[in-house]
Amino acid sequence: MEAAYQKLVRLESQLHPEGVQRAPLWQFVLWLGFFGTVLLWGVYAMFLCWFKGLNQTNMNDYYGFALWIWADLAVIAVGGGAFFTGLLRYVIGKDPLKYIINYAVLIGFICYSSALLILAIDIGQPLRGWFIFWHANVHSMLTEVAFCLSCYFGVLCIEYIPLVLENRKLDEIPFFHHTAHNFHEVMAIFAATGAFLSFFHQGSLGGVAGVLFGRPFAYRPEFYIWPTTFFLFTWSAAACGPCFTILVTKITEAITRKKLVKDNVVELLAKIAGWMLLTYSIAKIADTLYWGFVMLPKHGLQITDFYTNASLIYTKLGGVPWILLIEILCSVIPALILVSKKGRQSKPALVVAVLLGSMCAMINRWVMVLQVMAAPIMTFDQFALYFPSWQELATTVLPVAYGVILISLSHRYLPVFPQERELNPV
Amino acid sequence: MSGPEKTQQNGAAHKKDDSAGVFAMSLFAAGISVYVSLFVGWLVLPELLYSRQHQPIDFNHAIHMEIVDGCTSCHVFREDGTFAGTPTLAQCIDCHEEVQSIEPEPGDEDYEVRLAQYLDEVKFVEEYVQQGKEVPWLIYSKQPDCVFFSHAAHMTSHKFKVLEGGKIGAPPVEFEHGEEPEDARCNMCHMAFIDGEAVPFGEAETLPLYRRNWITTYPIDIWGRNISGFNDHYYDSAKMDDCAQCHYDQRNDHQGQDACFVCHK
Amino acid sequence: MGETQGHGHQEGNGHAQGSKYGMVIDLDKCTGCGACMVACMAENNVPTKPDETNKLDTITWMRVFKLSNGKAFPEAETCYLPRPCMHCGGKHDAGHSPCVSVCPATATDYSYKTGIVSQIYTRCFGCRYCMGACPYKARYFNWWDPKFPADMKEYLSPDVSVRMRGIVEKCSFCFHRYQRAMDRAFYEGRELEEHEYQTACTQACPAGAITFGDLNNERHMVHKVVNDKHEGHAVLQGRKPFRLLEELDTNPKVYYLSARDWVVKAGNASLRETSPADKKPSGGHH
Amino acid sequence: MFPFSFEWHWDMSHIVFMGGLWYAICIMALGVNYVLGKSFMQTIKGDSGHGHDDHGHDGHGEHH
Known part of the structure; x- marks a missing residue:
């Protein structure tokens, strides 16, 4: 028994990247087992939704978009680190970022595959999902989302595949070795395509809410042919995505108890994210002011209409629209921390900043999905409440478990962090 | 040995690592996969996707058209212009209360065709007309x-x-x-x-x-x-x-x- | 992306000559009996749930809202407001309805011939974007497989297809009745008469509160009421027809009438005096 | 959607968005095919792969 285990450990260790230390196999299996169980729970809920229909959720006719769409928008926003880091690394030429691009791509891959999976559960007739391509209404923001999202997922697959092929054993096969190498050679083309696609799908996700002229809470007058939310979403994804990449890197470092990426790399990314966040928060505040004090009065509404007489989730604590304030603070505070050299060099401050930065996008997406749905528009209509069912929660946790598993597997078997060997000599 | 050797010689005609060659080959590979997909999608799948069923009676339109005047003689429209559906037994029964055609004999012209027609009519009369059952067309x-x-x-x-x-x-x-x-x-x-x-x-x-x-x-x-x-x-x-x-x-x-x-x- | 759906369809090629079916609902006549809702469900094969208590996932193409002026007795007043699909035409009736413009698969479209917003059930894949876009909450999702009590299946209308689970549906202004009536008129080579095409709710209303017809046709009652040209009949009595949420530029085809000021004000946020916090939330048709 | 679909209109929106979609798909398909094709050629040429600046005849000979 013991001997067989030892043999297995020896075999398994041959799959590890060269010259690095990995956790004992039993520990790894236990870790995978835990998250695997969570994953199975989510998969069970997913099949319930597919076979029994969306009555398994607590969504209703007032909340047609609910937890899932928020999760969808949120993972896509924080997954924006992949396209933005790719853009900086391959197109703009910020060379040091090559030490974190693998991980950014991996996180992006997880985020986007999760988003597509959630969408596949979320639509009422999943087997007709292809209609969006075949019978496309090119005037719909959702069509643009679907086009760019699926294409960009293709790009992410292309970016992730070479990393898989660089596994020590796979790399010994000449064809795989060449493939990985050749992919790297033309990666700039894919990165540029990815950045282009991302610009549009991040934006059109913002446009999804922004074009709803029947919903004054979300509606933004058009800027050229796009609502302002289009640009705000792209901008916030480019700002908050890298924050999330850094956050996950820091979490991974804490769990593996190893330094994986050098400080100068993280600081470079943090600095760029900081400036992006700062400019974003200015744009966001300007947009909110314009919406609240110019656009709404035009429609006979006041900004307070959306922050009163509602459930506690969205409303006043002592008369203050707290969710709006938190959203804005979550962009301003991390921006100020990250643009200052002192701020981003202090580890606790950096972690707080990237955490707030990630939350910034998530809260923004929450507001732009759920509060849009919740706010009654007819004066006599009611503010309905919604709380997700366990099936919705399970399918939303599913991508998290899936992400942890994929990161664990990738970290264990693939050379995700090029600097790991140098930083942690065995 | 000879296999790779040949490839090698063909390859040697070009410059090594010839991008244009690679590109052409990629296009070729892409083309092949497109053709395979088209073949499967156009020719194989439809064959598998559709059942093959015969009508309960092999009705001969040509013979009947010699007797009647146009489609609407049997495929009738109601007074308000709506279509009344497939002809019912009531429309056939005037002629087909009993078997009309004569059983062909071996050696007759078009023996097999006429026999099949005869048998169809017998089936129609016996299974549907005499039992007052509509034909499930x-x-x-x-x-x-x-x-x-x-x-x-x-x-x-x-x-x-x-x-x-x-x-x-x-x-x-x-x-x-x-x-x-x-x-x-x-x-x-x-x-x-x-x-x-x-x-x-x-x-x-x-x-x-x-x-x-x-x-x-x-x-x-x-x-x-x-x-x-x-x-x-x-x-x-x-x-x-x-x-x-x-x-x-x-x-x-x-x-x-x-x-x-x-x-x- | 955000440009007008069907841009260029409207201007200059004679779509304006088509019909524009619409409705006028006299809120002062409506007693809140719900006959319109029942008639609608029966006419349009709307499935039922074993338990209908949760109105948030019940399909009601026509829904009667209960409005209250929020005052204490003896000033307390109630108004019942039937809400079908508004068949919004968007700005200049160009077909840029809130829902039509967003549908990613063109499962809903705007007819320039009738002004009716369609919903093609077999095209819809259930993304529910249109539901989010509709400020009147007139769109409903089929959360369940359609179920009818065994005997009721025999009574389903063959003119309306039964919807499957996982798609969105809404009031169609009983479009199948238009198809039927047009079929007859076409065959007889004549124009459609006003009485030939009426929705189920219009005919079911015992108070006669609903008037339905072609807003573009001067001989139709709706046209007369909306344009205040009706002579020798006390329909308007000086009242002005109003529409719900007019300030959003949805351009609905359902008009309401009421002599009560607070009811008119409830129709549009811009007209109201009270802040929303003072309003009584309404519980649907209860 | 293809141009021969009855829902297709030769207008800006259709050309830009459907064109964009097909363009992106083509770039990816061609890119992947190029990489796979090149790798396949390198493999059959017998490049062992661990010195990629040095493919061709020598590597091939070494293989046998």
Whole structure:
């Protein structure tokens, strides 16, 4: 028994990247087992939704978009680190970022595959999902989302595949070795395509809410042919995505108890994210002011209409629209921390900043999905409440478990962090 | 040894690591996969996707057309212009209360064909007429539940242009006033596909094979007769694109398409 | 992307000559009996749930809202407001309805011939974007497989297809009745008469509160009421027809009438005096 | 959606968005095919792969 285990450990260790230390196999299996169980729970809920229909959720006719769409928008926003880091690394030429691009791509891959999976559960007739391509209404923001999202997922697959092929054993096969190498050679083309696609799908996700002229809470007058939310979403994804990449890197470092990426790399990314966040928060505040004090009065509404007489989730604590304030603070505070050299060099401050930065996008997406749905528009209509069912929660946790598993597997078997060997000599 | 050697020699004709060569080869590979997909999608899948069923009785339209006057003699319309559906037993019973045809004898001209016809009639009389049971005909043009189709509008409209041979884009046929043969209208959409040939139902001596999609249960005649989208005739298939094409062509102004609710319910 | 759906369809090619079906609902006549809702459900094969208590996932193409002026007795007043689909035409009736413009698969479209917003059930894949876009909450999702009590299946209308689970549906202004009536008119080679095409709710209303017809046709009652040209009949009595949420530029085709000021004000946020916090939330048709 | 679909209109929106979609798909398909094709050629040429600046005849000979 013991001997067989030892043999297995020896075999398994041959799959590890060269010259690095990995956790004992039993520990790894236990870790995978835990998250695997969570994953199975989510998969069970997913099949319930597919076979029994969306009555398994607590969504209703007032909340047609609910937890899932928020999760969808949120993972896509924080997954924006992949396209933005790719853009900086391959197109703009910020060379040091090559030490974190693998991980950014991996996180992006997880985020986007999760988003597509959630969408596949979320639509009422999943087997007709292809209609969006075949019978496309090119005037719909959702069509643009679907086009760019699926294409960009293709790009992410292309970016992730070479990393898989660089596994020590796979790399010994000449064809795989060449493939990985050749992919790297033309990666700039894919990165540029990815950045282009991302610009549009991040934006059109913002446009999804922004074009709803029947919903004054979300509606933004058009800027050229796009609502302002289009640009705000792209901008916030480019700002908050890298924050999330850094956050996950820091979490991974804490769990593996190893330094994986050098400080100068993280600081470079943090600095760029900081400036992006700062400019974003200015744009966001300007947009909110314009919406609240110019656009709404035009429609006979006041900004307070959306922050009163509602459930506690969205409303006043002592008369203050707290969710709006938190959203804005979550962009301003991390921006100020990250643009200052002192701020981003202090580890606790950096972690707080990237955490707030990630939350910034998530809260923004929450507001732009759920509060849009919740706010009654007819004066006599009611503010309905919604709380997700366990099936919705399970399918939303599913991508998290899936992400942890994929990161664990990738970290264990693939050379995700090029600097790991140098930083942690065995 | 010789295999790789040959490849090597062919390869040596080019510069090594020849990007153009690689590109050409990639295109070739992509082309191959496209062809394979097309072959599977166009030829293999349709064969698998559709059932092969025979009608309960192999009705011979050609023989009957010699006796009656046009499609509407049997495929009748009600007074308000709506279509009454497939002919019922009541319409057949006048002639077919008893077996009409004479059993052919071996050595007769077209013995086998005539025998089959004779046996069909015997089956019809014995199994359906004498028992007062309607024939469960399989309907080639059966539409999905969501489709609204009005025979009245299509049969009586003065705007409806009968195009020569049912050919897409063909010039409209000019008829003398009051002499427009209804059969030409019918044949715009209803044709019998027998052995890959489109024949007007009135001239068909046998009924086409009935093929039904296993998944959707819709007959191939409305859905999968031609999946390429490049149709020559309006009757090639009667799926949404084809209806839309005809509706577009029938309009003089050619402006935009009709609303969904014109054909859907 | 955000440009007008069907841009260029409207201007200059005679769409304006088409019909524009619409409705006028006299809120002062409506007693809140709910006959319109029942008639609608029966006419349009709307499935039922074993338990209908949760109105948030019940399909009601026509829904009667209960409005209250929020005052205490003896000033307390109630108004019942039937809400079908508004068949919004968008700005200049160009077909840029809130829902039509967003549908990614063109499963809903705007008819320039009738002004009716369609919903094609077999095209819809259930993304529910249109539901989010509709400020009137007139769109409903089929959360369940359609179920009818065994005997009721025989009574389903063959003119309306039964919807499957996982798609969105809404009021169609009983479009199948238009199809039927047009079929007859077409066959007889004449124009459609006003009485030939009426929705189920219009005919079911015992108080005669609903008037339905072609807003573009001067001979139709709706046209007369909306344009205040009706002579020798006390329909308007000086009242002005109003529409819900007019300030959003949805351009609905359903008009309401009421002599009560607070009811008119409830129709549009811009007209109200009270802040929303003072309003009584309404519980649907209860 | 393809241009021969009856829902297709030759207008800016259709050309830009459907064109964009097909363009992106083509770039990816061609890119992947190029990489796979090149790698395949390198493999059959017998490049062992661990000195990729040095493919061709020598590597091939070494293979046998």
